[in-house]
Amino acid sequence: MKTISIDIETFSDINLAKCGVYKYAESPAFEILLFGYSVDGGEVQVVDLAQGERIPSAILDALTDESVTKWAFNASFERVCLSRYLRDLGMSLDPFHDHHPLSQDCARFLNPAGWKCSMVWSAYMGLPLSLEGVGAVLKLDSQKMKEGKDLIRYFCVPCKETKSNGGRTRNLPQHALDKWTLFKSYNKRDVEVEMAIQDRLKKYPVPEPVWDEYYLDQEINDRGIAVDKELVRQAVAIDAMSREHLMAALKEKTGLENPNSVLQMRSWLAEQGMETESLGKKRVAEMLKTVREPLRSVLLLRQQLAKSSVKKYQAMEMTACDDSRAHGMFQFYGANRTGRFSGRKIQLQNLPQNHMPDLAEARALVRQGNYAVLTLLYDSVPDVLSQLIRTAFIPKSGMKFIVSDFSAIEARVIAWLAGETWKSEAFAKGKDIYCSTASKMFGVPVVKHGVNGELRQKGKITELACGYGGSVGALKAMGALDMGLAEEELRPLVDSWRSANPHIVQFWWDVDRCVKQAIKTHLPQETRGIRFLWQSGMLFIRLPSGRRLSYVKPGIGENKFGGESVTYEGIGATKKWERLESYGPKFVENIVQAISRDILCYAMQTLRCCAIVGHVHDELIIECRKDASVTAICEQMGRTPPWAEGLLLRADGYECEFYQKD
Structure with a gap:
């Protein structure tokens, strides 16, 4: 037995959408109704736990065996629910292993290292985050059954007491055997759809380092953060x-x-x-x-x-x-x-x-x-x-929080990527980047709270608004007019910023050209260490970390100005799957934010022996002993990954008795 594909149907009196799976599976009323599974891609079996059937012992053993890979769509749901089920059976979840150096925090849950999630795989490929959505986009032969929502409403959540139902608060199999039979088919179909997704995506495996990041994410979710x-x-x-x-x-x-x-x-x-x-x-x-x-x-x-x-x-x-x-x-x-x-x-x-x-x-x-x-x-x-x-x-009693975050991470990454050396030198000397930007834009020295200090705010808002191709509209959206800037000042500010950052501007259009060439010629393109690949109707952007960004069914279209634009399929602002438009600076934004994310993940791996309880874009929240050193944690966090040679990082931090912004 190498792999098991799993899908479960459950009952709880806790609202899953509002409270999350951890609280949901904690309820005394919680139970697993159906356990659908397939071993090594074989015929799907459905175990009717609600009617007294038992999960075979070999399958139960496999759930706690890290050498057997468990697959599910949104696997954290199955993993947390099955953790509760196995605890109720009195089985050990074997938390004492390498992936949980702080095992007491995670001891109640199955080790995530034995699990893989087809929803993560779908997301990695730029696909929707719902089983139904992925099935539709991939046009799978096996699609999720439409009746599912009604069946879940009937069997998986409490029902209202009425005269006609005899005042019961829950529907059991015997109350509608025809629906129950259909529900078992629905459970079986979900496993089949998950397996079909895996089969369709097998040419594009998720890299193992990304799975390792997923395991770390699951450990942080298992650990949780204390609430007063x-x-x-x-x-x-x-x-x-x-x-x-x-x-x-x-x-x-x-x-x-x-x-x-x-x-x-x-x-x-x-x-x-x-x-x-x-x-x-x-x-x-x-x-x-x-x-x-x-x-x-x-x-x-x-x-x-x-x-x-x-x-x-x-x-x-x-x-x-x-x-x-x-x-x-x-x-x-x-x-x-x-x-x-x-x-x-x-x-x-x-x-x-x-x-x-x-x-x-x-x-x-x-x-x-x-x-x-x-x-x-x-x-x-x-x-x-x-x-x-x-x-x-x-933090826990007797502990403290250390909050550490990267200083100006996106500005550092884009300067490093584009070769904007004056900016990287300003970071190397520990200068205020907004003063340096204003100084470069206006050709005069700018010192925070000092000489020409009033120009710093203009440097700051322009730096934040213009890095990804933003113009007058972006400055307005950032509140430039509320700050007291005049409408006629905005265009010259944009022009000044672009003149001061010629390599970043060049990088936008190099990326734009590479994307278009890759789509048109289907040949690999490269600029500044970023590779652009067209493969089987997908555009991939390979980052320095080795991770790839995915764009579904890319094409060349026409923008509102009559020029050439790149289009691809994805989830738009309306949360619907649709054709989206993009261009060089927007792809640069994706690339820079993706690299910043990879740097955060590298820092999380570096600090894995610490109890990370939360993170926000460029910040980590660590629950630690009172004698832990802020300086040591910031030094560890600020280490440059081996794949980002020449990138200068800095992390700053503080300690607190409760979470706050310093």
Whole structure:
């Protein structure tokens, strides 16, 4: 036995979409109903556990045997659920192995090193992240059964008590044997579709180093990150009190039945002589610059009411397991254009920043539930709660967090790739890159808080907006006009940045040419160590790490200006599979972000002996002993991978008693 392809159907009274698989499989009501499997590509068998059948002992043994590869689509679901099932059977999950140096954190789960995920394989190939979506795009003979959703709703989640169903809260096989027979066929079909995906993609295997990154990702998800449940509970309660007071104050000032209604509030504002199409965050901030009382205080209250952070706290409540840790917060290869991780459930990637000087004091007040003192000390309780979201993540008792992140990672990577030597030299000398950029753009020395210091902000916004071909529109999107820049300044800023970065601009169009040539001629192309390959209707971009980016069915089309553009198939902004358009600078953005991701993964591997509990783009959160050294961890994180010779990296870090931005 070398491989097993697996698909399971389960029941739990926990909402999987809201709480995640770790909490879902922890419920006392959890059980596996059907276990579909195929050994070494043979006939699919379905074990009807709900009706008393047993999984063969050889298969159970294989689940804990790392030498047998277990395949599943979204394998973390099967692995976590089967971990619970095997624990209930009293079987050892054998956590004491090389891949878990901190085994006590992961001891409750099957070792991920024995598993491979066909969803990761699909993502690596630029395909959708759903079994149904992949089957449709690949036009497989075997497609996921359409009846599946209804059957899952019937058997896998609790049902409402009704007179007609005898007041039961769950549907069992005997309540609809015809549906149950169909459900078993559905389970069998899913295994067949997964195997068909593997067969179709076998010419393009995922490199072993990427699987090793996946195992590390699964270890981090298994480990989880501790949540301060008391802080979360009090924050939710205080948010409710705050909303009640804000609503009461708004009702009193406006006389409206529901001041939270955009329609009612717009009508009230119009009666006061202020017409507005929107009450969005930006529009309200604009209005507050000029508006007078009583409108000003109404809009300020409305602004506070809109700043509700309770959803993040509620997500923490729903996700935290019995060990008070939130597990499964990272989706490996969630962004399949670059291979970056994406967030799940609480979404660490988009937490509000904290800028309060007295963060610890505010946190203590919320933890005590001291709403009266909070309203006395702070202008906006919702803003306090928003800034405290990060602090709900805490290390284990007696431990601390070290947070370490790369300094200007994307700017360093693009300068290194394109050969923009003045920029790399500025990094080597430890200079402020935004001052150096402004100095190069305007031809004068620029020092932060010093000589020509006012130019730094122009250098910063242009550096951030223009690196991937951005122009006037990108500067506006970055808030250039809100900063006080005039419309007529924007085009000259773009031109100045491009003149100061000729090698980066050249790199955009070298990449553009290579992509087009590879698609047109089907011959390999290369620039600056990046290889472009056309193979069997796919475009691959080979990165310095050896990893490849994949673009499905590439072609040459026409852009809105009548020029040539590159198109390919992928998930668009509407979350649908469609034909997308791209060009050189956009491909450069994919390449730079993908290399930055590979550098983060290299750092995660370097620091694998540490307990990594979270990561965000260029940042690692490590749970460690009180005597652990920030300097040592930053030195390790800042090591340049062997495949990126000449790239200068720097990692900065700090320690904290709860998660925060330094």
